[in-house]
Amino acid sequence: MKSLEPLSNTLGTEAGELAAALRRLFESLGIGVRRYAARRNRDAGAVSRYLNGTRVPTWEFVADLIRDVSEIRGAVTPDAVDLLRQLHGSALAASGSPQHRVQLLELQLADADRAARRSALRERALEDALLEAQHRIADVELQLRQITAAPDDSPSEESMWGHSDEFFSLRQERDLLKDQVEDLRIELRDVHIRRVAAEQRCEELEREIDTAEDKDDSNREAGRAELLPAGNASARTAAKNSEILSVGLNHRYTFENFAVDSRNRFTYGAALKVAELSWKTKNPICLLGNTGQGKTHLLHAIGNYHHTLYPKSKIFYGSMSDLVREIRGQYSPAPPGKSWRRTSANLIMADLVLIDDFEDLLWNPQQELTDLLRQLRDGSTQIVFASPNPPKEQSGLSTDAASFLQEGLTLGMEPPERDQLIEIVRRDLQGEVSDASTEAMALIAAISGATIRELEGAIARVIAHSRIYKQPVNAKLVRNVLNPFQAESREITAENVIRGVADHFDITVEELRAKDRSRALVGARQIAMYLCRELTDHSVPTIAALLGSKDLAAVLHADKKTRHLMRERKSLYHQITDVTNKLLA
Numbered sequence: 297m298k299s300l301e302p303l304s305n306t307l308g309t310e311a312g313e314l315a316a317a318l319r320r321l322f323e324s325l326g327i328g329v330r331r332y333a334a335r336r337n338r339d340a341g342a343v344s345r346y347l348n349g350t351r352v353p354t355w356e357f358v359a360d361l362i363r364d365v366s367e368i369r370g371a372v373t374p375d376a377v378d379l380l381r382q383l384h385g386s387a388l389a390a391s392g393s394p395q396h397r398v399q400l401l402e403l404q405l406a407d408a409d410r411a412a413r414r415s416a417l418r419e420r421a422l423e424d425a426l427l428e429a430q431h432r433i434a435d436v437e438l439q440l441r442q443i444t445a446a447p448d449d450s451p452s453e454e455s456m457w458g459h460s461d462e463f464f465s466l467r468q469e470r471d472l473l474k475d476q477v478e479d480l481r482i483e484l485r486d487v488h489i490r491r492v493a494a495e496q497r498c499e500e501l502e503r504e505i506d507t508a509e510d511k512d513d514s515n516r517e518a519g520r521a522e523l524l525p526a527g528n529a530s531a532r533t534a535a536k537n538s539e540i541l542s543v544g545l546n547h548r549y550t551f552e553n554f555a556v557d558s559r560n561r562f563t564y565g566a567a568l569k570v571a572e573l574s575w576k577t578k579n580p581i582c583l584l585g586n587t588g589q590g591k592t593h594l595l596h597a598i599g600n601y602h603h604t605l606y607p608k609s610k611i612f613y614g615s616m617s618d619l620v621r622e623i624r625g626q627y628s629p630a631p632p633g634k635s636w637r638r639t640s641a642n643l644i645m646a647d648l649v650l651i652d653d654f655e656d657l658l659w660n661p662q663q664e665l666t667d668l669l670r671q672l673r674d675g676s677t678q679i680v681f682a683s684p685n686p687p688k689e690q691s692g693l694s695t696d697a698a699s700f701l702q703e704g705l706t707l708g709m710e711p712p713e714r715d716q717l718i719e720i721v722r723r724d725l726q727g728e729v730s731d732a733s734t735e736a737m738a739l740i741a742a743i744s745g746a747t748i749r750e751l752e753g754a755i756a757r758v759i760a761h762s763r764i765y766k767q768p769v770n771a772k773l774v775r776n777v778l779n780p781f782q783a784e785s786r787e788i789t790a791e792n793v794i795r796g797v798a799d800h801f802d803i804t805v806e807e808l809r810a811k812d813r814s815r816a817l818v819g820a821r822q823i824a825m826y827l828c829r830e831l832t833d834h835s836v837p838t839i840a841a842l843l844g845s846k847d848l849a850a851v852l853h854a855d856k857k858t859r860h861l862m863r864e865r866k867s868l869y870h871q872i873t874d875v876t877n878k879l880l881a
Contacts, residue, residue, distance in 0.1 A: 310383070314353075329344050411494040422484040426480040433473045555590065560709045567598050573606075573648075579679060580679035585708060610646045614651065647678065718741050736758075790828045790834050801816070828842070
């Protein structure tokens with residue numbers, strides 16, 4: 297095993313100190329970086345950079361390393377874990393990166409949430425103890441009155457002295473209980489103040505995270521603009537202000553008027569995901585279909601729906617020839633045999649590139665276009681093609697162009713084949729769990745492969761269960777998690793979901809739909825949005841309207857956030873499971 301050496305660190309001493317502590321932990325495992333990366337299903341280069349101090353790791357990586365060392369060398373001491381937390385927080389704070397700023401705030405939010413939950417538990421325990429003490433005082437007072445009262449309700453010296461030991465013992469117990477009640481009230485007041493402060497801190501941190509994420513998005517946008525030629529201010533301004541970069545989108549083609557049937561239902565759902573930019577791991581997407589089957593309709597619908605969800609995003613729509621004209625219209629091509637030296641402003645700024653009929657690629661400079669498309673994809677631009685033939689059957693396509701097209705996902709206007717479904721499952725599990733069996737992936741596809749909504753929901757639940765209970769993804773786990781969804785159940789509407797969530801959290805439907813931003817109601821509202829997305833076919837605008845919101849981004853944020861948190865928080869996973877099981881019953 298090669299020894300790990302620190303590299304020159306541009307991140308500062310904080311990152312170097314964290315890396316040194318991580319190296320000491322890692323070296324106790326006695327294995328190499330590549331082997332550990334394979335064990336944890338991580339990129340070996342990223343692991344190496346974490347340990348060399350040239351990149352700040354996520355806390356998830358640090359926590360996994362602590363668990364792995366504990367399994368082999370015994371538990372890592374709490375002091376050592378606290379030190380790693382401090383070093384990790386310092387490294388994130390010192391990096392100056394907006395992305396690291398978000399990570400730091402999320403860690404602080406997790407700490408604040410733990411404090412709020414601990415205070416809430418303590419508050420309930422103190423309330424129960426206070427109530428019990430008050431009931432006991434009432435019982436003792438009753439016994440004292442019974443001892444000191446004569447049959448005619450006047451005090452009797454004979455009756456009192458006849459029970460003197462019991463009387464004084466009860467009176468002493470009553471006085472002690474009164475002191476205890478006073479102490480409980482003081483502690484309860486202090487705990488309540490701490491809980492409210494922790495809840496307020498959580499709300500502040502959530503707002504700071506939203507602000508930091510917006511700043512990070514702005515920085516990425518600015519980074520794209522930096523790729524434009526220096527001095528080309530007009531191109532920058534045009535790209536920044538433009539929304540749809542080609543007038544070719546037909547606004548009559550929408551998801552609402554697409555003819556959905558049993559054959560194309562899966563691809564229809566997948567196209568919705570693409571429009572929401574929820575399928576970045578599956579890029580590029582190729583929509584296959586003969587003339588009249590609806591592939592062009594879906595391509596336009598993706599662009600129109602994306603523009604509804606993200607009005608400020610940049611969309612390029614056209615043919616492969618339009619793509620070439622877009623480039624050559626901005627910059628003259630290099631001499632024959634040379635690559636294009638610049639990319640147009642519109643393409644650099646595009647979030648979504650829609651190309652109708654990639655067969656035009658055969659009649660254009662394939663290598664240059666392939667390099668350009670790969671550059672756009674690596675820059676987080678979602679690319680979608682439409683074609684009558686799959687890439688692997690396209691004669692005349694260069695090896696590199698065919699390879700690029702096949703790196704993504706191909707969807708036809710017919711139900712997907714079993715291997716396609718398994719490939720979707722594999723990609724979604726990749727990076728989330730490290731030990732999914734082939735049998736388990738096939739079972740997920742078989743149980744939940746009717747629609748993309750069902751498939752994505754099933755994958756999210758399997759990942760959450762596996763991560764929360766530290767269990768490998770095998771066939772037994774898949775059956776346990778997904779069996780309730782196989783039974784015949786009544787049709788679920790958004791109204792059913794909203795009422796079910798409101799009942800579970802003991803609130804009214806009106807409160808769930810109100811604009812109240814208290815933490816409890818925000819959490820319940822986000823769960824309702826997530827379950828509407830998972831259990832119904834309603835669009836994002838419809839879900840937003842049903843929950844009294846005009847903010848479409850809030851629905852997508854709630855869905856993404858809930859999917860993420862249910863993998864980390866057992867209580868949230870069980871809340872969602874309980875509500876879902878009641879809805880399916």
